[in-house]
Amino acid sequence: MQAPFRTLIAAAVLAAGTTFALAADPAMTGDTAKGKVLTDTKGMTLYTFAKDADGKSACNGPCATNWPPLKAGADAKAMGDWSVITRDDGSKQWAYKGKPLYAWVKDTKPGDTTGDGFLNGAWSLAKP
Numbered sequence: 001m002q003a004p005f006r007t008l009i010a011a012a013v014l015a016a017g018t019t020f021a022l023a024a025d026p027a028m029t030g031d032t033a034k035g036k037v038l039t040d041t042k043g044m045t046l047y048t049f050a051k052d053a054d055g056k057s058a059c060n061g062p063c064a065t066n067w068p069p070l071k072a073g074a075d076a077k078a079m080g081d082w083s084v085i086t087r088d089d090g091s092k093q094w095a096y097k098g099k100p101l102y103a104w105v106k107d108t109k110p111g112d113t114t115g116d117g118f119l120n121g122a123w124s125l126a127k128p
Contacts, residue, residue: 026082026094027070027101029128032113038096038126040070040103043110046126047097051111057100060088067115067123070101101126 025035027046030039034087047067051058059067066088072084072092083095093100104115104123 006039015116021115025079026072026076027096027126031052032111032125034116034125036128037113038101038128039110044103045107045111045115046070046096046101047104047115047123048096048126049102050122050124055083055085055098055100056096057085057087057093059100059102063116064102066105068105094121096126099126 014044027038028043029036031037032045034097040046046114048065049057049059055066057069059069061062069087069091070093072094074092076084076094078084081097083098084092085095085100087093095101102123104112104118105117106114113125115123117123
């Protein structure tokens with residue numbers, strides 16, 4: 001095998017490995033007055049809902065309008081602590097350690113945590 005060809009193959013293998021290594025978690029970690037929380041890509045706080053069970057969302061219809069699910073792409077795959085659930089409408093949603101994740105429409109800027117404790121404590125901050 002000639003050296004330039006080997007270099008090309010090595011570069012292709014390295015590039016493929018780099019692409020895999022760049023796969024990121026579906027959420028990030030952000031700071032709030034209540035400590036570190038999971039956030040969406042815009043830095044908005046994510047929450048969990050106590051009524052969700054067995055990897056299924058109990059927040060649909062008007063609930064999902066106020067608590068938008070952290071959407072996952074149709075081809076999203078589970079990785080580590082992250083899993084993908086199928087919602088009642090057939091769309092996909094990210095879950096962390098088995099708990100589906102949601103934003104809250106009344107949080108207006110990164111770091112807001114106004115949904116924490118809502119509905120007699122049913123809504124909680126998603127902690128990393």
